Amino acid sequence: MLRTVLAGLKARPSRLLLSAVAVTLGVAFVAGSFVLTDAVGAGLREAVAYQTRGVDASIEAKRGTDLDDTTLEKIRQVPGVAAAEGRATVSAPVLGPDGRPRDAAASALSTDEKLRPYDLADGRFPTAAGEIAMERNSAEGFALGSPVTVLDETGVPHPLKLVGTFSRPADAGLGGSTLAVTQETLRRLSPKATFGEIVVRASPGVGKVQLVADLKKTPGVSVVTGKEAAARLLRETAPNTAGLAKFFTAFAVLAMVVAAMVITNSFTILVAQRSRELALLRCVGAGKRQIFGSVLAEAAVVGAVASVAGLFGGLGVAAALQAVAGQETVYLPLTTRTVLAALAIGILVTALAASIPAWYATRVAPIEALRTPTEAKRAGRLRTVVASILLAAGVGSGVLALQSTVDDGAALAMVAMVALLGATLAAGPLIAGPVVRALGSLVPGQPADLAALNADRNPKRTAASAAALTIGLAVVTLATTVAAGVEAGRSRGLDELLAADFTVTSTVSSRPLPATLADTLAAVPGVTATATRHSFSGDLGEYGTYQLTAVSGDLLRPTVLSGRLDRLGPGQIAISKDLAEQTGLAVGDTVRSLRVVAVYDGVDAPGVDLGFALVDLAEQGKLAMNGESHDGSVLVKVADPDRARPALEQALSGTPIAKLSGLDELKEEAAAPLRETLNLMWALTALAVLIAFAGIANTLSLSVLERTRESALLRALGLTRGGLGAALTTESVFVAVLGAACGLFVGIASAWLITEVASGGGEAIVFAPPWGRLGVLVTAALVAAPLAAWVPARRSGRVPVTAGLTAD
Numbered sequence: 001m002l003r004t005v006l007a008g009l010k011a012r013p014s015r016l017l018l019s020a021v022a023v024t025l026g027v028a029f030v031a032g033s034f035v036l037t038d039a040v041g042a043g044l045r046e047a048v049a050y051q052t053r054g055v056d057a058s059i060e061a062k063r064g065t066d067l068d069d070t071t072l073e074k075i076r077q078v079p080g081v082a083a084a085e086g087r088a089t090v091s092a093p094v095l096g097p098d099g100r101p102r103d104a105a106a107s108a109l110s111t112d113e114k115l116r117p118y119d120l121a122d123g124r125f126p127t128a129a130g131e132i133a134m135e136r137n138s139a140e141g142f143a144l145g146s147p148v149t150v151l152d153e154t155g156v157p158h159p160l161k162l163v164g165t166f167s168r169p170a171d172a173g174l175g176g177s178t179l180a181v182t183q184e185t186l187r188r189l190s191p192k193a194t195f196g197e198i199v200v201r202a203s204p205g206v207g208k209v210q211l212v213a214d215l216k217k218t219p220g221v222s223v224v225t226g227k228e229a230a231a232r233l234l235r236e237t238a239p240n241t242a243g244l245a246k247f248f249t250a251f252a253v254l255a256m257v258v259a260a261m262v263i264t265n266s267f268t269i270l271v272a273q274r275s276r277e278l279a280l281l282r283c284v285g286a287g288k289r290q291i292f293g294s295v296l297a298e299a300a301v302v303g304a305v306a307s308v309a310g311l312f313g314g315l316g317v318a319a320a321l322q323a324v325a326g327q328e329t330v331y332l333p334l335t336t337r338t339v340l341a342a343l344a345i346g347i348l349v350t351a352l353a354a355s356i357p358a359w360y361a362t363r364v365a366p367i368e369a370l371r372t373p374t375e376a377k378r379a380g381r382l383r384t385v386v387a388s389i390l391l392a393a394g395v396g397s398g399v400l401a402l403q404s405t406v407d408d409g410a411a412l413a414m415v416a417m418v419a420l421l422g423a424t425l426a427a428g429p430l431i432a433g434p435v436v437r438a439l440g441s442l443v444p445g446q447p448a449d450l451a452a453l454n455a456d457r458n459p460k461r462t463a464a465s466a467a468a469l470t471i472g473l474a475v476v477t478l479a480t481t482v483a484a485g486v487e488a489g490r491s492r493g494l495d496e497l498l499a500a501d502f503t504v505t506s507t508v509s510s511r512p513l514p515a516t517l518a519d520t521l522a523a524v525p526g527v528t529a530t531a532t533r534h535s536f537s538g539d540l541g542e543y544g545t546y547q548l549t550a551v552s553g554d555l556l557r558p559t560v561l562s563g564r565l566d567r568l569g570p571g572q573i574a575i576s577k578d579l580a581e582q583t584g585l586a587v588g589d590t591v592r593s594l595r596v597v598a599v600y601d602g603v604d605a606p607g608v609d610l611g612f613a614l615v616d617l618a619e620q621g622k623l624a625m626n627g628e629s630h631d632g633s634v635l636v637k638v639a640d641p642d643r644a645r646p647a648l649e650q651a652l653s654g655t656p657i658a659k660l661s662g663l664d665e666l667k668e669e670a671a672a673p674l675r676e677t678l679n680l681m682w683a684l685t686a687l688a689v690l691i692a693f694a695g696i697a698n699t700l701s702l703s704v705l706e707r708t709r710e711s712a713l714l715r716a717l718g719l720t721r722g723g724l725g726a727a728l729t730t731e732s733v734f735v736a737v738l739g740a741a742c743g744l745f746v747g748i749a750s751a752w753l754i755t756e757v758a759s760g761g762g763e764a765i766v767f768a769p770p771w772g773r774l775g776v777l778v779t780a781a782l783v784a785a786p787l788a789a790w791v792p793a794r795r796s797g798r799v800p801v802t803a804g805l806t807a808d
Contacts, residue, residue, distance in 0.1 A: 532634055562587050563596070
């Protein structure tokens with residue numbers, strides 16, 4: 001049997017090629033996900049290494065103490081200390097070339113070069129007060145030698161000369177500055193800034209353990225070695241990468257599921273085409289186990305070869321995705337885990353996918369398989385029953401999800417989605433025939449008639465070819481529709497919540513906007529109303545401390561669930577639905593001598609935090625903890641936003657910390673992260689769809705070999721090569737239409753269910769399918785279908801008529 005397997009592999013390399021391609025793509029995705037996960041860790045370790053390079057000891061303040069210049073001088077006097085530098089980071093917004101403030105932070109430049117956590121890119125580092133170096137990525141729009149305006153903690157502008165740019169690894173969540181200044185300049189920006197850390201470099205020949213022991217004698221400090229500090233920083237930051245790892249793993253599983261379906265379909269066709277060969281082997285003495293083992297052996301060989309290719313393809317996938325994400329340094333760590341996992345998964349998935357066709361091969365009696373092949377059996381009643389049960393389970397779970405709490409509803413929604421997908425896949429052979437016949441009747445011409453007849457001849461095969469595409473498009477349709485719903489929900493939330501056209505916020509977190517700013521903007525021509533909003537921690541007496549919002553005017557209008565909220569006045573409070581549920585308060589009750597006048601929906605909009613309750617601005621002083629406001633903004637309503645904006649910017653020119661944002665900018669700011677995630681999803685799902693089209697191409701290629709005599713007979717009766725190729729191309733399009741329609745149905749239905757469940761929990765999400773994007777997706781699938789059929793179509797026309805008529 002080993003010789004038979006080797007001979008079969010040698011005789012049928014083309015038939016196994018596209019199956020190997022499907023495995024290669026699937027393994028490439030798996031390996032790429034592992035490499036990407038390890039790349040995040042590698043980038044994080046490099047960032048930590050930069051942050052702690054040259055550091056032999058790290059010093060932090062104990063609770064209740066600060067690290068200041070006095071402490072730094074004491075550290076420098078400890079024997080064995082070659083250099084000690086204090087690291088302090090302060091908020092320092094930069095005015096861009098357009099005059100608008102950009103969020104940034106500044107840190108003091110270490111005078112000791114070996115303790116600097118970045119490398120010089122251009123120019124030089126600052127050496128005197130009034131000079132600045134910027135991180136290369138944030139220096140766009142500035143030229144070396146040009147002035148850069150930096151705002152201090154009070155909002156006062158400081159013109160500094162840009163003398164250089166520096167680079168470092170992506171901080172991977174470590175945080176850090178984009179500006180490097182001298183210690184003197186830092187004191188100008190924040191006179192009361194203290195050090196967050198003091199780093200120490202040991203003198204040559206001084207042991208690190210002894211150095212740490214000597215440094216611990218300094219009162220009020222906690223000291224660890226540089227290696228321990230790096231390990232601690234890595235532990236604190238590493239959990240942030242866990243979600244990304246799960247994200248990549250989920251898509252790797254998707255790719256392998258799609259690849260497994262393609263492999264199963266391919267080997268089912270191969271076994272059917274080899275039925276006579278396998279029956280003959282049974283007749284000459286081969287047992288069922290030997291037949292089963294021979295099919296699995298072929299699959300294992302295909303899986304092994306394809307897995308090796310997929311492993312290296314995974315490196316390319318990881319590199320490409322990092323490049324698309326704009327990462328300057330591409331990390332390609334290849335660990336033993338990645339190698340073993342990719343090979344094991346590729347071989348096991350291939351073997352398991354081929355086990356079902358291999359088992360079917362042993363079920364056919366030898367004498368029956370030696371007879372003339374008959375038409376494929378149609379889908380039976382069992383499939384109808386299974387599809388009906390799954391559909392009923394999906395609908396039932398969906399109904400329960402809509403009637404349950406958000407947490408339970410989310411779990412039931414997942415069950416409903418899986419059941420719906422299963423029902424669609426199970427019903428595929430039942431609907432494949434009617435669908436392709438309908439498509440054949442809609443498309444005129446002989447190629448369409450032949451394509452419909454060929455696809456309808458074996459509906460199980462047609463449905464299996466479309467199933468992989470169904471899964472891929474269902475996932476991307478679901479993700480796209482949900483993301484569009486969240487984006488539309490946030491946009492609608494802003495429109496409903498704000499009766500203003502602009503918001504003005506402070507770019508310095510520790511510096512509130514001037515109290516008179518609302519009056520200043522109200523005097524601008526074209527402004528019809530202004531309102532001040534403050535977010536603060538408020539004491540609600542026996543009910544506890546909550547985040548509250550104080551507002552003046554009526555430009556903030558949350559959705560009222562009970563009561564009335566036209567305009568809050570002194571002595572009144574409006575509470576959120578969450579606060580009402582937690583405390584039992586209702587309209588008409590009193591809290592801290594304030595009467596509850598309304599209960600509102602607590603859904604926030606981007607840039608506008610409603611908090612747990614709304615009060616009049618005059619009540620803030622009575623309720624605020626420590627009498628301090630955490631953040632604030634000014635809402636501005638104008639008659640004509642386009643004409644009023646220049647005047648508003650002119651009025652804000654005397655307040656550099658003020659940032660003016662229109663509603664469209666707030667919406668774009670909220671949508672940007674969603675679009676980035678969606679683009680990554682599209683890139684990852686594209687590989688799964690590519691595997692699906694490899695399956696369609698594989699099915700058509702094997703179908704061409706299976707129908708060699710039939711194609712030759714059609715040629716002999718007058719059908720041209722072009723007509724034969726057109727029939728195959730049309731068949732590919734019919735399969736793609738079937739898969740795309742099923743995928744859209746499952747994806748949109750699942751997205752509607754998720755939208756309804758999430759909106760019941762107060763999430764800003766609406767059901768708004770992005771038909772334009774989905775149209776592009778379907779169009780791309782239909783364009784890819786002829787490409788998948790190109791090679792099989794060329795092959796079908798190359799076989800000479802006489803040779804085809806004599807083929808077995």
